Amino acid sequence: MNCGRINKLIYLKETELTSGEIEAVKKHLSCCPECLKEYSDYQKTDAFISALRNSTPALSDEAGFTSAVMERIESAADTAKGSFINAMLDKIEEFFLLFYVRVVSVSFIFLIASTFLLQQYQLLNNVSVLENRMAETSFAFAGSNEMNIIKFASDVYAFIKGDSLYAGLSKNIILTDKTKLDEMLNIYNELQNYRSLYRKEIEEKYPALNSFLNKKLTIEGLQKFVKENEILIKELSRNIPAGGK
Amino acid sequence: MNSAYSRKEDIIEELIILAQAGDKNAFRKIIDQNSRFAFAVAFKILLNEDDARDAAQEAFIKLWKSLNNFKFEAKFTTWFYKIIVNTSLDKLKQNKRKQKTFQRLSDLEESGLSFSKEAEDYSNYELAGIIKALASKLSPKQKLVFTLRDLNGMELKEVSGSLNMSVNSVKVNLVHARKKIKEYLANIYKRK
Numbered sequence: 001m002n003c004g005r006i007n008k009l010i011y012l013k014e015t016e017l018t019s020g021e022i023e024a025v026k027k028h029l030s031c032c033p034e035c036l037k038e039y040s041d042y043q044k045t046d047a048f049i050s051a052l053r054n055s056t057p058a059l060s061d062e063a064g065f066t067s068a069v070m071e072r073i074e075s076a077a078d079t080a081k082g083s084f085i086n087a088m089l090d091k092i093e094e095f096f097l098l099f100y101v102r103v104v105s106v107s108f109i110f111l112i113a114s115t116f117l118l119q120q121y122q123l124l125n126n127v128s129v130l131e132n133r134m135a136e137t138s139f140a141f142a143g144s145n146e147m148n149i150i151k152f153a154s155d156v157y158a159f160i161k162g163d164s165l166y167a168g169l170s171k172n173i174i175l176t177d178k179t180k181l182d183e184m185l186n187i188y189n190e191l192q193n194y195r196s197l198y199r200k201e202i203e204e205k206y207p208a209l210n211s212f213l214n215k216k217l218t219i220e221g222l223q224k225f226v227k228e229n230e231i232l233i234k235e236l237s238r239n240i241p242a243g244g245k
Numbered sequence: 246m247n248s249a250y251s252r253k254e255d256i257i258e259e260l261i262i263l264a265q266a267g268d269k270n271a272f273r274k275i276i277d278q279n280s281r282f283a284f285a286v287a288f289k290i291l292l293n294e295d296d297a298r299d300a301a302q303e304a305f306i307k308l309w310k311s312l313n314n315f316k317f318e319a320k321f322t323t324w325f326y327k328i329i330v331n332t333s334l335d336k337l338k339q340n341k342r343k344q345k346t347f348q349r350l351s352d353l354e355e356s357g358l359s360f361s362k363e364a365e366d367y368s369n370y371e372l373a374g375i376i377k378a379l380a381s382k383l384s385p386k387q388k389l390v391f392t393l394r395d396l397n398g399m400e401l402k403e404v405s406g407s408l409n410m411s412v413n414s415v416k417v418n419l420v421h422a423r424k425k426i427k428e429y430l431a432n433i434y435k436r437k
């Protein structure tokens with residue numbers, strides 16, 4: 001007979017015991033007066049606890065209770081409306097606190113920053129190349145190297161057309177002349193197009209223009225021609241057909 | 246299941262359907278019908294009238310928020326009962342964090358409470374005092390198991406689920422709790 005184990009089981013209700021345990025308790029109690037007394041004592045305690053369980057505490061002011069709940073629901077709804085944005089921000093914050101999201105975000109920022117820095121490096125490098133070429137060109141210009149001048153003009157033109165950011169970072173000379181140069185090269189291209197379409201007419205009516213277009217292009221020559229032939233250019237510009245542009 | 250009980254469940258279900266559609270008057274009726282029940286359950290866990298009232302209100306707010314999750318597969322009272330118990334247990338944890346100590350046994354004895362009265366005759370304060378006095382003899386785990394099982398009548402499996410404790414562990418704690426309470430009450434009776 002194991003008093004120790006049964007002594008614990010007597011504190012459990014029948015619904016808390018297995019059928020084997022119930023049998024064991026009954027058998028033990030029938031022949032152990034000490035455990036039987038303890039069991040009886042506990043039954044009194046259990047009756048008292050049951051009475052406590054069944055004595056429902058009274059809720060005072062039931063109407064006030066209901067109103068208080070409804071008020072709290074209304075105020076929670078108002079708060080929820082007001083804090084919708086905060087709740088969304090919290091969710092976004094929670095999202096970015098996830099480890100893999102942080103890794104991806106940091107990598108993305110690093111990639112963007114690297115791309116930007118690389119672009120800036122290339123930009124500065126291009127400006128540096130252009131500045132060197134400008135220095136070379138001014139030397140070549142003095143020596144009347146027309147090919148170099150045209151190349152320079154073409155570079156500047158592409159440079160200006162290509163990206164305004166480049167022009168913004170370049171020297172003042174480019175910024176000062178870029179609009180004019182751009183305009184003159186456009187005119188020159190239009191005149192070349194016009195001549196290719198109406199060669200005979202140009203040769204007969206505008207020999208000076210024809211002669212100019214036959215020569216190699218120089219910035220100096222272009223500037224001079226545009227300055228001296230403003231009226232002619234305007235007149236031709238009006239007559240240039242759309243397809244000729 | 247008797248017909249009166251069945252009718253009551255039907256009425257509650259009708260009110261829930263209305264409340265799920267946003268009818269606040271229907272929800273008001275649900276509160277009216279269940280406020281005493283919610284308070285009683287919360288009171289036996291928190292042993293304080295104000296805390297129990299507050300926890301019962303919070304349980305109703307949670308009920309309102311989660312009403313659409315009720316699929317009518319279980320009885321409403323069973324489902325709501327779990328909400329009340331969980332809300333009360335959360336409040337109990339908050340109270341513990343606030344270092345709210347249980348009323349000292351000596352204070353209770355000095356107040357001259359008698360355990361020989363019929364339990365139904367006690368006021369809320371006296372009930373709380375008796376239960377606190379009993380619970381003060383127990384360890385935190387024993388106190389929770391005793392409160393949920395013996396004072397609230399929860400099934401062993403429900404207690405096990407609510408406290409995240411194995412059924413065997415619940416039984417062991419229950420045995421120790423009941424034994425201590427029996428010895429405590431026996432001493433009181435002996436003195437009287």
